[in-house]
Amino acid sequence: MAKNRTFTMIKPDATGAGNTGAIIKMIEEAGFRIVAMKKAHLSTDLAGKFYEIHKERPFYGELVAYMSSGAIVPMILEKENAVEDFRKLIGATDPKKAAPGTIRALFAKSIDANAIHGSDSDENAVIEGNFFFSQFERF
Numbered sequence: 546m547a548k549n550r551t552f553t554m555i556k557p558d559a560t561g562a563g564n565t566g567a568i569i570k571m572i573e574e575a576g577f578r579i580v581a582m583k584k585a586h587l588s589t590d591l592a593g594k595f596y597e598i599h600k601e602r603p604f605y606g607e608l609v610a611y612m613s614s615g616a617i618v619p620m621i622l623e624k625e626n627a628v629e630d631f632r633k634l635i636g637a638t639d640p641k642k643a644a645p646g647t648i649r650a651l652f653a654k655s656i657d658a659n660a661i662h663g664s665d666s667d668e669n670a671v672i673e674g675n676f677f678f679s680q681f682e683r684f
């Protein structure tokens with residue numbers, strides 16, 4: 546299968562708890578190559594734009610406040626079957642339902658502060674990667 550890309554972002558609960566390195570280690574050990582990476586702090590305006598697809602959901606306001614409450618580490622990742630395999634590596638949205646050994650089972654605090662984001666399709670991976678990185682920040 547050809548290599549393709551996904552987008553991820555370590556969330557404020559995990560960066561704040563000092564779990565950035567442990568999570569990146571799991572990502573690399575699972576066979577993902579880091580194509581682009583940085584550390585940033587989203588304004589509420591930018592967090593709102595990133596999660597615009599969830600605008601109608603009841604937790605949108607809380608999600609935007611939470612995602613702008615601390616540092617995040619966005620990354621573009623490459624691997625065969627990247628989007629699906631990465632969703633398996635991170636586990637279910639609610640850490641109580643996440644399979645043992647997944648990033649969310651190990652590091653997430655709650656359904657909102659759930660340690661990490663993973664794109665849900667190839668199309669969204671491109672949109673989300675372009676939100677954080679220019680073509681000059683990739684190889």
Ligand code: IDP
Pocket residue numbers: 599604607608637638656657658659661662663665
């Ligand atoms: P996903 O991150 O597993 O793809 P989505 O349904 O796309 O989950 O939701 C986006 C993010 O919104 C979640 O990762 C989580 O941070 C937050 N979220 C999802 N459902 C809830 C909820 O019921 N309450 C509070 N926050 C939620």
Ligand code: MG
Pocket residue numbers: 663665
């Ligand atoms: Mg999602």
